[in-house]
Amino acid sequence: MTQTTETIEESTPRNPRPPGLLSYALANLIQSSGDAIDIKRHHPSESTKTLEARLDSVSAAQESGASLRKTIKGIRGWETALIIILMVVFSASGGLAAAASLEAGDSGAVNIFWLLGVVLGIQTILLVVWLIIAIPGGALLRRFSGGSLMISAIGAIARAFTPTGSKNRATRRRRVEAAAAAVMHVDFGGTRTRWALSSITHLGWTVFNLGLLVALLVILSVQRFDFGWETTIGTDSAFKEAGRLVAIAPEAVGFPVPSEERFAAARIGATTNEPAEKDPSATADRKDFSGLLVGSVVVYGLAPRLILFTFCFILWKRATRRWRPDTGSAGFAPLMRWGARSAVEVEVVLDEPLTTKLGREATGSTLRRSSGSALLGLELEPPSCGWPPPCGATIIDLGILSSREDRNACIRRIEVAETAPTRLVVVVNLVTTPDNGMSRIVQRLHAASDGAMLKMVLTGGERFRNRVDAGALAQRVTDWRAIIDGPEMNGEAVELDLDHLTAETRARLAEIVTGKGRPELPEDQGRMVTLDAAFAEIAVHARNWHGAPNQKELLALQRAVASCAGADSEDRLVGIPDLTTIAADPMAALDQAANRMKAFLPTDLRDSARWCAVGATVGTLACLVTAGSIAPVVLGALPAWLATGAFSGGVLGLLKTNSAEDTEMDQKTVASIRGEVIAAAAMHAILLAMQGRGERAIQETLEQTFLEEPPSLTLTNDVGVQLGIWRTRLSHVLEERGGR
Amino acid sequence: MTDSPQESTLFRVGVVGHTNAGKTSLMRTIARDAAFGAVSPSPGTTVEVASVKLFANDTPRADFRDTPGLEDPIGLLEFIDGLRTDRRDDGPSLIERFLGTEESRNLFKNESKALRQARTADLVLYVVDARDRVLPRHSDEIELLNRCGKPVLPVLNFVSDAEARVDEWRDALARLGLHATASFDTVIYESRDEQRLFEAMRVLADDFRDDIDALIKNLRARRRKSIDRASRAIAELLVDAAAYLQPVAPVPADDDALRAERKRESEQALQAALREHERLTFHSILAAFEFKTEDAETALLECTDGRLGIDLFSKDAIRQAGFGAVAGAAGGAASGAAIDLVLGGMSLGAASALGALIGGTFGSSATQTRRLYRRLRGANDLHAGDLTLKLLMSRSVDLARAILRRGHADEKKVRPEAVALEKSVLDQVIKALKSARSHPSWSGVGTSPPQGNDRERSIRRLAALVREQIVPKRPEETQNG
Structure with missing residues (x-):
């Protein structure tokens, strides 16, 4: 994984231009290396304004960034050297072209049209080709930027920089490739391709023309040439006109050119036989023709190329300056963490200096006789069982306290009573935060009741659990316990869900309120009997399956389990939507039920994909059982719900099939699915038997009962054995917990 | 203070x-x-x-x-x-x-x-x-x-x-x-x-109207930019994956066992490369919505029981993305790989193949020539199958949608809703990726992202399609054009 460690801002060598190039190279490297890059925390200085500069600053602070900077410098140097070599070659070519073309023919004169054609013709044709290719959009040139030439160039650079046998070659090569791709893209990619290639081309021809010019001047200075022209199939008038036109521009810039008459006289074969050496006009002719030649090279060769080079170079550099990296690409993500200027600025505002904490409020009280138990609720919504909750004992009901007036009246009532309560039972909702306000009122109540034995009932666990995860619920319970845990109060907090009051909860509440021990309930003896009955039903149903159970068989099993526990639609599993909710939106209800049971699993079991599937199955089936009379509607919604893919796993897939033959599965899959179905049924039975206890108690019980992955069950006997193992574990767990 | x-x-x-x-x-x-x-x-x-x-x-x-x-x-x-x-x-x-x-x-x-x-x-x-x-x-x-x-x-x-x-x-x-x-x-x-x-x-707070107006404007711009960046990241992932070729080493014609072994190795390499690329794209999507990258692994994506924890090449992933019909016969599909059909003219076309033979210097012809040369030597290439590309699209759009509606205060791990991208949309995506298929040089899988205008055009076209999936146009927007 990409790691982050912190570095401090320090002065670094100048980053390569344009801004963003270094970070772009590093982003390339990150993308090609994945986890291997260690990105250190780095905050660019405030003076670094642009995003690119900030990203570069972050990149430069990285170890890889520093080496990339060197690589980029090396590639740029290599690039420059290559261009220089190219220019030397062009220049030499110019010189050679001059030497090769300045050759007198049989007549002893150099054909001026042939000479101009050789030195200017090819480059003029190429100039026209360039105009066609580059100016109307440069589409062909742009293909270079993403084509094989670019890739080959990057590959060549990578090979050149990482010769075989070099240390850490693979890593180094990746780095060079990242840098080369960045440099090549920034310098030659995208819209810059046209102007980069044009600049290099025009510079090449400029240098060529310079070489040509220098060579011409040197040769013409040290050798004497006569110039003329001739034609075989053309007309003289056409050549004379061409000569006149060619001479216009050089003459205009001050080069000596032959007059029309002299040009006409230079027709090879039409001149006098007088030796040229002795003809004074011949010397002037040579100078004029040399002027025409040199002037043509300057005006038609050098000047346009130089102008075009300057033009293209300016546009190239401008395009390069305007280049911005695509910071949305994958490789930039870790750099943006530190490089992007935040739209926010965070600081801690120091307030008044803290002083020592004031001790608890002084709590004075007079000694009174004490008797009975008092029960009150704090900021509580009356539980569904009503207030006061039925606990089978006589209690002093102090009501539910919400406002300042309620609290003061209650405290006054306790203080003025002839007898203080022996036990003070405070019911609070786990949704409420146990803050200082709560802590203070509990302290005041406790003090007012002459330090009565304090008991706290934590209700609303399921509601709070709907908002948060199991960890947050456990933390909330701990925080509430901390309020009454001090030596002054030494209270005890018990988690009981008064919204889902059962015989079990009532017995526990009675025990807390009266302090006379937990009353024996028929359910206590019956619980294990009920579970045994449910487990027996599971074994019987499993015996009748052929392969994996189908939808009908699954539902029949769950109904039997629910029936054993005496559960019906009125006494449904905690967290399963009620009938109205299911009828209103069966798909949403199925989703809620499956999610609820999945979330109900202890943390250890939630880490297992198979237990998650089992949990979701329990929820789904419990929802279907609850649906009862509207089951067809819910069953109709099943395929669509399963198709959403919200829950996967073969076991839920069975619900789509009406018969086992509909699904073709190998023996291994069948055994695995049977195991999950049995586990789901067993879990359903245990959950039904333990309803009304605190969620944590149920979770811990499940965690200690289901220790391993759901088994793969092939034989009927295996089912019995597995159920027996779970049954034994459950007995031990309940015994250890004292039946709680 | x-x-x-x-x-x-x-x-x-x-x-x-x-x-x-x-x-x-x-x-x-x-x-x-x-x-x-x-x-x-x-x-x-x-x-x-x-x-x-x-x-x-x-x-x-x-x-x-x-x-x-x-x-x-x-x-x-x-x-x-x-x-x-x-x-x-x-x-x-x-x-x-x-x-x-x-x-x-x-x-x-x-x-x-x-x-x-x-x-x-x-x-x-x-x-x-x-x-x-x-x-x-x-x-x-x-x-x-x-x-x-x-x-x-x-x-x-x-x-x-x-x-x-x-x-x-x-x-x-x-x-x-x-x-x-x-x-x-x-x-x-x-x-x-x-x-x-x-x-x-x-x-x-009317006295600060201008400041609040500027903040509102900034909010809108940031959201627009975030969606654009996420769309582009997904489009780039798809183009990279579609263009990616995994070579299969040549083997003697009569050695079927070795051929199968080589193919399996290449499939695994292709899967690993695409998995990693998908992971990096997920980071880009998160970064686009200003979620920190280092939070991503620990707090957002590492959900063993959630959808993102499911391997791209597992049958579960195929089923969850709504491709249940093919999942039953997904033995081959789950490998995510298909043999590159360069010689069949199916991905190149006769003209391109001819161009490759001539060995032109522009575009990706040189790469095509290399592919052709490898095929002539009896070697194969693997590429990501259409199903894999559809999965990549579905999973990334799914993530982008979930992140778009995720507040920075949410401490729960990402659990996107089930994807139900329309078949026609996925078909459009596959169609749009056709040109990427025939340009292996466009792929940025495991390497620096290549540049080029054709690739760029392809990405932009696809990004527009992806954007519509992340933020579907409301009816009134459609009516107003």
Whole structure:
């Protein structure tokens, strides 16, 4: 994984231009290396304004960034050297072209049209080709930027920089490739391709023309040439006109050119036989023709190329300056963490200096006789069982306290009573935060009741659990316990869900309120009997399956389990939507039920994909059982719900099939699915038997009962054995917990 | 802290409320910083005042101050009432008197920090957990804030929760004289709600209208940019994956076992490369929505029981993305690989093949030539199958949609809703990726992202398609073009 460690801002060598190039190279490297890059925390200085500069600053602070900077410098140097070599070659070519073309023919004169054609013709044709290719959009040139030439160039650079046998070659090569791709893209990619290639081309021809010019001047200075022209199939008038036109521009810039008459006289074969050496006009002719030649090279060769080079170079550099990296690409993500200027600025505002904490409020009280138990609720919504909750004992009901007036009246009532309560039972909702306000009122109540034995009932666990995860619920319970845990109060907090009051909860509440021990309930003896009955039903149903159970068989099993526990639609599993909710939106209800049971699993079991599937199955089936009379509607919604893919796993897939033959599965899959179905049924039975206890108690019980992955069950006997193992574990767990 | 002259003119907003109402969560979402402050179910998590300055166009426009929770408003109001010495004492003077007492520094130290900020703020955001019942302590809190003499804007948090009692709260607040309220769920993010919050602030703090307008404009621009960046990242992933070729080493014609072995090795290599590329793209998507990359692995994506924990090449992933029909016969599909058909003319076309043979210098012909050459030598290439590309599209769009609606205060791991991308959309995607298929040089899988205008055009076209999936156009937008 990409790691982050912190570095401090320090002065670094100048980053390569344009801004963003270094970070772009590093982003390339990150993308090609994945986890291997260690990105250190780095905050660019405030003076670094642009995003690119900030990203570069972050990149430069990285170890890889520093080496990339060197690589980029090396590639740029290599690039420059290559261009220089190219220019030397062009220049030499110019010189050679001059030497090769300045050759007198049989007549002893150099054909001026042939000479101009050789030195200017090819480059003029190429100039026209360039105009066609580059100016109307440069589409062909742009293909270079993403084509094989670019890739080959990057590959060549990578090979050149990482010769075989070099240390850490693979890593180094990746780095060079990242840098080369960045440099090549920034310098030659995208819209810059046209102007980069044009600049290099025009510079090449400029240098060529310079070489040509220098060579011409040197040769013409040290050798004497006569110039003329001739034609075989053309007309003289056409050549004379061409000569006149060619001479216009050089003459205009001050080069000596032959007059029309002299040009006409230079027709090879039409001149006098007088030796040229002795003809004074011949010397002037040579100078004029040399002027025409040199002037043509300057005006038609050098000047346009130089102008075009300057033009293209300016546009190239401008395009390069305007280049911005695509910071949305994958490789930039870790750099943006530190490089992007935040739209926010965070600081801690120091307030008044803290002083020592004031001790608890002084709590004075007079000694009174004490008797009975008092029960009150704090900021509580009356539980569904009503207030006061039925606990089978006589209690002093102090009501539910919400406002300042309620609290003061209650405290006054306790203080003025002839007898203080022996036990003070405070019911609070786990949704409420146990803050200082709560802590203070509990302290005041406790003090007012002459330090009565304090008991706290934590209700609303399921509601709070709907908002948060199991960890947050456990933390909330701990925080509430901390309020009454001090030596002054030494209270005890018990988690009981008064919204889902059962015989079990009532017995526990009675025990807390009266302090006379937990009353024996028929359910206590019956619980294990009920579970045994449910487990027996599971074994019987499993015996009748052929392969994996189908939808009908699954539902029949769950109904039997629910029936054993005496559960019906009125006494449904905690967290399963009620009938109205299911009828209103069966798909949403199925989703809620499956999610609820999945979330109900202890943390250890939630880490297992198979237990998650089992949990979701329990929820789904419990929802279907609850649906009862509207089951067809819910069953109709099943395929669509399963198709959403919200829950996967073969076991839920069975619900789509009406018969086992509909699904073709190998023996291994069948055994695995049977195991999950049995586990789901067993879990359903245990959950039904333990309803009304605190969620944590149920979770811990499940965690200690289901220790391993759901088994793969092939034989009927295996089912019995597995159920027996779970049954034994459950007995031990309940015994250890004292039946709680 | 002493404010500089520049800061003293900055629009200051005090964020106050009962402990655990979601003040720090609100700050996190507004600041787009999941690491701001600390959030926990325990009381007194925030013990100091923390400031967040919001910028627009590099200029600070507002200073939001997170405060410790009002833990004992009932006790505090009782105490402050006890400080009244004259019936003409008004609220602010009572609060000032309280702030001067010893109790404000110890017994009510958290409350005093909150009230001190409320006193100096230009506007007070009173955050309430809309899931809670309206209790007398809430009216005491409002009474305390009213006594600070500053405009109060109640912000109903967690309004998307099924338990939220929005109407009950609005009614109760109206009874207490607070008719302007804002709803803003810090966990399930709605950009419209955030904008409405700022608009409501503008109504109550008219002096800072320009600053708030700039912030609203900035909010819209950031959202647009985020969606564009995520769309582009997904489009790039698809083009990279479609263009990617995994070579299969040549084997003697009669050695079927070795051939199968080589193919299997190449399949695994292709899968590993695409998995890694998908992971990097997920990071880009998260970064696009200003979620921190280092948070991604630990807090957002690493969900073993969630959808993103499912391997790209597993049957479960195929089934979950709604490709159930093919999942049954997905033995081959799950490998995600298909043999490259360069010689069949199916991916190149005769003209291109001829061009490759001639060995032209432009475009990707040289690469095509190499492919052709490899095939002639008996070697194969593998590429990602259409199903894999559809999966990549579905999973990334799914993530982008989930992140788009995720507040920075949400501490739960990403659990996107099931994808139900239309078949026609996926077919369009596959069609749009045809050109990428025939250009292996376009692939940035495991290498630096290649550049080129044809690739760029392809990505842009695809990004537009992806964008429509992340944020479907509303009917009125479609009608208006």
